[in-house]
Amino acid sequence: MSKLFLVRHGQSLWNLENRFTGWQDIDITEAGIEEAKKAGMALKNEKIDVAFTSALIRAQHTLTIILDVMGKPDIPVIMDKALNERSYGNLEGLNKAETALKYGDDQVRTWRRSFDIVPPGGESLKITYSRVIPYFEMHILPLLKKGENVLVVAHGNSLRSLIMYLENLSPEEILEREIATGIPLTYSYDGKFSRFENGN
Structure with missing residues (x-):
C-alpha cells in the first residue's frame, strides 16, 4: 500500500489581503511559513519518496519548509505548471x-x-481539472502503483480537482469542499484511493 499526501500552500500575502491570486507568483506570509512548519511536523514520521509542486513560489516555498522540517531536504522534487492554481x-x-x-x-x-x-480571461474548475488529472494519471499515479509515497503541495483549486477525482465527487459536492492552508490530507492507495479521516 502506498500513500498520497496533499497539502495546500501556506497563507499567501494575497490570501491575507483577500485578493484573487490565481497564476500570480505571490509568496507566503509569516503565518504561511508557520503553517508549512506545522505541516512538516504532521508529516515528520511519514516516508516520502518524491514530491510534486506547481510552478508558483507559494507552493514551492511551502514544500521546501515541509521537507526541511521533516529532515528530508534531498527528496526528489518535480515542479510543473499543470499543478498551478486555477487562473x-x-x-x-x-x-x-x-x-x-x-x-x-x-x-x-x-x-x-x-x-x-x-x-473573464481565466479558467473554470472544469478546465483546471482537465489539466490536473491527466498530469496526475501520467506522472503521479504510476509512482503510487509502484508502491512509492508521494507528497503534492499545490493550491486550493488544483487540489480540489484532484480530490474530486480521488473521491469520485460530483461537481456539486466538490464545490462545497473547503481545503485549509497547510493541513495535510492523506490517502492510501491499494488499487483504489481511501482517505484517512484524521488527515494526519
Whole structure:
C-alpha cells in the first residue's frame, strides 16, 4: 500500500489581503511559513519518496519548509505548471470584497464556486481539472502503483480537482469542499484511493 499526501500552500500575502491570486507568483506570509512548519511536523514520521509542486513560489516555498522540517531536504522534487492554481484571468489582483461590490455577490460567487463557468480571461474548475488529472494519471499515479509515497503541495483549486477525482465527487459536492492552508490530507492507495479521516 502506498500513500498520497496533499497539502495546500501556506497563507499567501494575497490570501491575507483577500485578493484573487490565481497564476500570480505571490509568496507566503509569516503565518504561511508557520503553517508549512506545522505541516512538516504532521508529516515528520511519514516516508516520502518524491514530491510534486506547481510552478508558483507559494507552493514551492511551502514544500521546501515541509521537507526541511521533516529532515528530508534531498527528496526528489518535480515542479510543473499543470499543478498551478486555477487562473482567475482579469480578476487576479483584485480585492474579492471590492469585486463583489462592483459586480454583485452572486456574480462573484458564480465565478468562484461554479464548476464550468469561466471568470473573464481565466479558467473554470472544469478546465483546471482537465489539466490536473491527466498530469496526475501520467506522472503521479504510476509512482503510487509502484508502491512509492508521494507528497503534492499545490493550491486550493488544483487540489480540489484532484480530490474530486480521488473521491469520485460530483461537481456539486466538490464545490462545497473547503481545503485549509497547510493541513495535510492523506490517502492510501491499494488499487483504489481511501482517505484517512484524521488527515494526519
